[in-house]
Amino acid sequence: MDRSLVGWILVTAVCSLNFISTAPASLSLQTSQKRDADSCNPLVIAHRGASGYIPEHTLGAYALAITMGANYVEPDLVMSADGHLIARHDNELSLTTDVALHPEFANRYRKQTVDGLEMSGWFTEDFTLAELKTLRAIERIPDIRPGNARMDGAFDIPTFQEIIDLVRSLEISERRTIGIYPEIKHGTHFQRLGLAMERPVVETFHKNGYVNSSAPVFIQSFEVSNLKELKEITQLRLIQLFSSNPLNQPFDQTVASTGLTYQDMATPDGLKEIATYAHAVGPDKNYIIPRTANDTLGEPTSFVQDAHAAGLEVHPYTFRAENSFLPAEFRSKDLSKEAIGDFSGELKAFIATGIDGLFADQPDVPVRIRDICL
Numbered sequence: 001m002d003r004s005l006v007g008w009i010l011v012t013a014v015c016s017l018n019f020i021s022t023a024p025a026s027l028s029l030q031t032s033q034k035r036d037a038d039s040c041n042p043l044v045i046a047h048r049g050a051s052g053y054i055p056e057h058t059l060g061a062y063a064l065a066i067t068m069g070a071n072y073v074e075p076d077l078v079m080s081a082d083g084h085l086i087a088r089h090d091n092e093l094s095l096t097t098d099v100a101l102h103p104e105f106a107n108r109y110r111k112q113t114v115d116g117l118e119m120s121g122w123f124t125e126d127f128t129l130a131e132l133k134t135l136r137a138i139e140r141i142p143d144i145r146p147g148n149a150r151m152d153g154a155f156d157i158p159t160f161q162e163i164i165d166l167v168r169s170l171e172i173s174e175r176r177t178i179g180i181y182p183e184i185k186h187g188t189h190f191q192r193l194g195l196a197m198e199r200p201v202v203e204t205f206h207k208n209g210y211v212n213s214s215a216p217v218f219i220q221s222f223e224v225s226n227l228k229e230l231k232e233i234t235q236l237r238l239i240q241l242f243s244s245n246p247l248n249q250p251f252d253q254t255v256a257s258t259g260l261t262y263q264d265m266a267t268p269d270g271l272k273e274i275a276t277y278a279h280a281v282g283p284d285k286n287y288i289i290p291r292t293a294n295d296t297l298g299e300p301t302s303f304v305q306d307a308h309a310a311g312l313e314v315h316p317y318t319f320r321a322e323n324s325f326l327p328a329e330f331r332s333k334d335l336s337k338e339a340i341g342d343f344s345g346e347l348k349a350f351i352a353t354g355i356d357g358l359f360a361d362q363p364d365v366p367v368r369i370r371d372i373c374l
Contacts, residue, residue, distance in 0.1 A: 038071070042366070044069070045181050045358065046070035048361070050062075051148075052148075055152065056140060057075060057088055058137045058151075062158075072357075073167065074359065077197060077201060079200075081126055083200070087157065087159075091124045092114075093135065096140050105122060105127075105131070108122050114189050115188070116251060143338070144337055180216065180217055182220070202230065202236070212235040217237065223252040225253075226252065238279055240282070242283040246263035247262070247263055249261050271312060274310070281307055283316050285350060304354045314354075315355070318360070322341070323338070323340070323341050324338070326342070326346055330342040343362065351370060
């Protein structure tokens, strides 16, 4: 990637920000800690990049997360019609791009069923990469993050290869190893369309020199069968994700009529089975400390201990600084949903359970509060 382009991305990203008020802005962009991809505990995984500050899944969000000290950046991957891996949280485009403002694409609006749910909108699998590159990213939740919306239109949709190129470029200036933590989204859906992502993801990693379990890479999925397929074709580390609703089934298991639920998978025996094909688990954080009826944190469960006993690391999701997402006891006196609460307090409670990593929208905060990296 052109170094001048990387510089523009960083300058544009940083100049747009209002850092959260828990620390001076200068602390958000520097640290004396050693923070190579796997050198810290817990690992800080920048959820969709530094998505608490810049619209998600943009090169600006990933670049900012890296300068903040995140160990890993997390791109969600979907497919274009012509077989290119791109970063979007969903294959439906209207929540995170300006597609609705493009009259040339008005006839692409349609309804379809994705993972058993009926959806309406514009879908990545109906657009070529060249067409997707004409769209601009927008903030997903502007009512909660109005500051992020100031960056609407500043960035396009990045390809997976562009993200890798950005990471490699910033490894030079940051003088450290930076990890990449992609999620394969809607695996069964794209397989049915003839746009399976599993092999292209592995092939992209392999051609870029990420080839074994020591590489700074994790590949994650909410489904099971695609992770087992990946186990057969790569040594890269795999992550079994868990739905926020334990009673849900992985969609591939629904299709196969196995009856397997995430609740089953979260038992000691279920975790032992996951350990046969995955390196770690990525549960919703409520599997670890559930909320009470008053929306405060309850007592920790045995999930972390059970996973560790099975030989699995635990990387829960998603930690966010705004009142809308915090447990009641950590919300600020300003009860507006966009107000920033005691994010550090929540993080410390979960770090105390022994988790090995965490997904955060504001990665600078967990970088600051975790133990010094060795």
